[in-house]
Amino acid sequence: MKHILLSGILLATLVSGYAQQSDKNNNPVFEGWYADPEGIIFGDQYWIYPTYSAPYEKQVFFDAFSSPDLVHWTKHEKVLDTANVKWAKRAVWAPSIIENGGKYFLFFGANDIQSNEEYGGIGVAVADRPEGPFRDHLGKPLIDKFYNGAQPIDQFVFRDADGTHYLIYGGWKHCNIAKLNEDFTGFIPFDNGETFREVTPENYVEGPFMFIRDGKYYFMWSEGGWTGPDYSVAYAIADSPMGPFKRIGKILQQDMDIATGAGHHSVIKVPEKDRWYIVYHRRPLGETDRNSRETCIEEMHFDEDGLIRPVKITDEGVKSDPLR
Template identity: 70%
Template structure:
């Protein structure tokens, strides 16, 4: 497995504009945090390391695998190439994207979307792979998709796995303006009914919902976040709601991340890092460089995320300098 390390966006990618990868100020990560066209970043903390698992943002025919990136401090990033490849997923034939990662029992589980199915007659949907280490290599767990049908109008894509305080693992997913929540079996080999007997429960929070759901819990409240707008365009953005349970009900509160004409456009499909030691939060997201109209030209960035005294998420200030070092050891 090839490894490469750099400080934030200080290394220029030969195929990209220097404007997209300008050197950050001393002590800052810089945005984007690593070179390359990467989108839909999944953020995780494993073994005192920050990890980002993004989609390789290329044309569908070229989205045949995933790279991962690790850091001890949010500033210095190491690339781990091809941690999961299409050749190791027997049913995947077209386009891999939108990773979601969890660790359980010393194993690492990698959920992903594949094949961009348009109806129930096509093969594809949401799959899961497993590895012994966070940098893989990951191998398909089931030999088939975990979810391969449309339920409640939701295309089976853009999954996020949420581990609740009672030990339950939920998966929130869905494109085409519908979001579902399901309860995962303890071994992640399928889904099972929830307490009310529902297996695929729709929790679409608002008409503006499009895709990219995420959930976390803070001070006893469940935060449901998602992306709105078109992923190739400048208006892509992130909004959120708050509820009292993982199944809601949820009512949209408002946007917290959107384009800035001085920084970047199309900011969305995000994840978060939470450092419990001091309750600090970081939003990890993709965005389009200014002036670039190619929908696949997306880069991964990190900025701070803050809450007000009532627990509402404050609007995120996008930056070019990025965050400062936050070691986990």
């Protein structure tokens, strides 16, 4: 009888523990102040590469996080440090990563340059593994000037269906696209001779991201000011990565019952499934420091016309979704 009773208690405890784990709020997805997250899948792991959210002078490294299921995360500290990028001194922002030829290339902004007279811009680092360590690929910035009015920050590397790689980037309400060469050391001019083509949609501010679904190019960006309540994510759809991109509307913004300043996102598609997640940052209620930003994930859905349904930000986040 005692054995049966103890077994029943143990079973109840296990069931209770499972329920608590299942019902656990999963946003933010990991501890710490992190912003501008790029989510991606390498092998059987989800990865997130965010900006370390702190005063500019302290933004001198990137941490990364990996997970088998979007719920349990492992922190990989300082996968890139400015000690390995001699020209980058501060404001290391918005990493974007891609695997190419067995190497992992991490694009990043540094130094927050305000004019062509300052040194910095967009760089690229390389490693043999997703967790690094990453080393400077060029020994200098890949883009160190303003073109078409775009501040060289908030870079996103995009692989088209034909294998062509593009760098889409830009702050100060301007966005450019440029075609990368094979080893990511420079760019290939477009047929008309230009290297940096402006593709800025209405209300664009920063944080571009692009993906393909059903042959259509979805171009997404952040609007508003990153320190304010109007920060949000909007999108457009086109037949080409060059656009033209006509703004459709916002799909992610703050909820005053949950958090403020929701924006600067990325998107993860689960392989071989029409399942999508949006990874973004937001500011907890009551936090007034501009750097108090945390990384969160929600499911992202489409309607029957292929339009993105508005995303509701939550504390629950997403449930476990193992890749194996």
